[in-house]
Amino acid sequence: MIGRLYLIPVPLSEGAVSSLSPDISSILTNLKYIVAERAKTARRWIKLICPDVHLPSIHIFELDKHGDNPKLEAFLKSSDGNVGFMSEAGCPGIADPGAHTVSIAHRLGWKVIPLVGPSSIVQGLMVSGFSGQHFSFIGYLPQQKPALKKALKDVENTSQRDKSTIIFIETPYRNQSLLETILQTLKPMTRLCIARDINGSEEWSFSGTVQTWRKMKIPDLHKKPSVFLIAAYLDQ
Numbered sequence: 001m002i003g004r005l006y007l008i009p010v011p012l013s014e015g016a017v018s019s020l021s022p023d024i025s026s027i028l029t030n031l032k033y034i035v036a037e038r039a040k041t042a043r044r045w046i047k048l049i050c051p052d053v054h055l056p057s058i059h060i061f062e063l064d065k066h067g068d069n070p071k072l073e074a075f076l077k078s079s080d081g082n083v084g085f086m087s088e089a090g091c092p093g094i095a096d097p098g099a100h101t102v103s104i105a106h107r108l109g110w111k112v113i114p115l116v117g118p119s120s121i122v123q124g125l126m127v128s129g130f131s132g133q134h135f136s137f138i139g140y141l142p143q144q145k146p147a148l149k150k151a152l153k154d155v156e157n158t159s160q161r162d163k164s165t166i167i168f169i170e171t172p173y174r175n176q177s178l179l180e181t182i183l184q185t186l187k188p189m190t191r192l193c194i195a196r197d198i199n200g201s202e203e204w205s206f207s208g209t210v211q212t213w214r215k216m217k218i219p220d221l222h223k224k225p226s227v228f229l230i231a232a233y234l235d236q
Contacts, residue, residue: 003081003110005102006031007092009117011043012202012225017048021116025049033079034060035072035101036086045086047121063097081110089225091119095139095169120198121167124227127205128165128193131231135165143174145181152185159190160232167229175221178228186210186230193229196221 006027011019029050036042040058045053046053061075076083083093091114092098105112121137136158140184141151155166170178182192195205202224206216 001081003076003079003083003105005076005105005110005112006082006084007098007114009091009115009119010049010087010089012089012118012120012198013155014048015201016118016199019118019199020028020049024115027115028084029053031082031084032058033075033083034058034086035063035083036060037063037076037088037096041088042086043106044092060142060224063101072101072110076101076104076108076110077133081108089120091117091122094119094121095137113160118199119168120195120225120227123198124193124195124205124229125165126195126230127195127207128231129207130165130191130193130229130234131163132165134163135167137167139168140170141168141178148178148181149185152182153218155230156186156190156232159230163233165229171226172221172223172225174220175224179218179221182228183210183214187232188214191231191234194219194221194226194227196226197224198227200225 008024008028009020011017022147028046034042039062042060043055046055061072063069085098087096087098093102102112125132125135141147159166190210191207192210192213193205193207197203204219
């Protein structure tokens with residue numbers, strides 16, 4: 001029997017289970033083997049998505065932060081051939097350590113099945129009004145201010161040169177500081193979009209020039225998951 005690895009999205013916010021495809025609940029209900037970044041988070045999501053599931057019957061393999069635990073392949077081989085991979089939030093393999101799990105599944109000859117669900121990166125791009133034809137997600141920028149300012153100028157130059165949208169994220173408690181540095185560093189006519197708490201109770205987004213952002217009341221981003229997008233190529 002060919003094994004199957006189901007890539008199972010989870011909501012971006014606990015109150016947003018409706019953002020998932022109905023197929024996810026029916027598939028997750030029948031899975032007894034799960035790979036997850038953190039077992040505690042996976043159990044919480046499983047209970048929210050499938051309230052009647054019997055959690056003690058589910059075997060959860062917890063990855064390290066890099067996703068390359070050497071015992072992972074043995075776990076997959078010992079399963080019943082139907083395994084789910086769950087992200088901490090959003091879609092597996094996008095800004096999380098899911099790639100190694102998928103790579104092993106391909107090497108074993110398994111079928112890899114991506115299920116439909118929310119992605120803060122994709123949804124942030126959707127609300128930005130920036131190019132969805134040519135874009136890059138670059139993860140996290142440096143934390144130290146001199147290196148961060150240099151990275152932001154590099155991002156701005158790349159966006160302008162390649163006519164591309166650049167997307168990045170930050171640990172939520174550093175969001176406010178990152179925004180302040182962005183507004184100090186980028187050119188006035190470079191466009192910035194921030195999408196905060198997508199699908200959550202405090203969902204908010206705004207897209208405009210850095211010059212416009214500097215005149216606004218700065219929104220509260222502290223400890224709220226946010227996606228940052230820069231476009232330095234658009235006509236003003």
